[in-house]
Amino acid sequence: MARYPDLIETLARLDGRPFPSIDTYARFLRSGGYLSETRRGNTSTRVTANDACNLLLGTLTTESPTAAPRVVETFRGLVRLPAPPAKDLPRTLGLLIQLPNFAEFLAGAIDYARPLRNELGEFGFELQVSRSVPAAGLMLRDPLGRRRRIAEWVVDVRRHGAGVGLPEAEGGADRRLIASITHRTIFALGDLLEREEISA
Secondary structure: OOOHHHHHHHHHHHHOOOHHHHHHHHHHHHHOOOOOOOOOOHHHOOOOHHHHHHHHHHHHHOOOHHHHHHHHHHHHOOEEOOOOOOOOOOHHHHHHHOOOOHHHHHHHHHHOHHHHHHHHOOOEEEEEEEOOOOEEEEEEEOOOOOEEEEEEEEOOHHHHOOOOOOHHHOOOOOOOOEEEEEHHHHHHHHHHHHHHHHHO
16 A cells, blocks of 8 residues: 655655655645544555645645645635536546545546546646635646646635635735646556555
């Protein structure tokens, strides 16, 4: 089964930051209750798709490890904007988009990486995450490189109100910081969890 060092090493390789940097995010997220923990300690804890989702969100959405738990909570609760069903989507991707919030979509994509990869074929996708105004969008890319937005998630104003901000937006910065991840990152995390399950 996948362990935290495996997850941190995989994310560090994908992200380009050193292992200790990603590990710092993991420590703050664990203390905030966003990563699984057992009495035996983090190195022997089985990593789930939800853990991978939370650590990916933490490293993707803020430069501040101490702010990661609060920021992850915000992004986990993003809800999808109503939209007509996108046509000609791979079946698994279409089903995942219907899940209640952004965290369930992201964890589901990691958990179902194999069928997603098989169904996408020569297509690809990219998640674009706004780090200053909490929002996320999903772009589908066809084999010719053309992209179309097929889903968008925003703050649930019923839950958070309209004035949600993130650390990158504090101080009056008039800018939108966009972070992106592609299907390759999702597939790598899914492969890690699946490989470790098979070898366990």
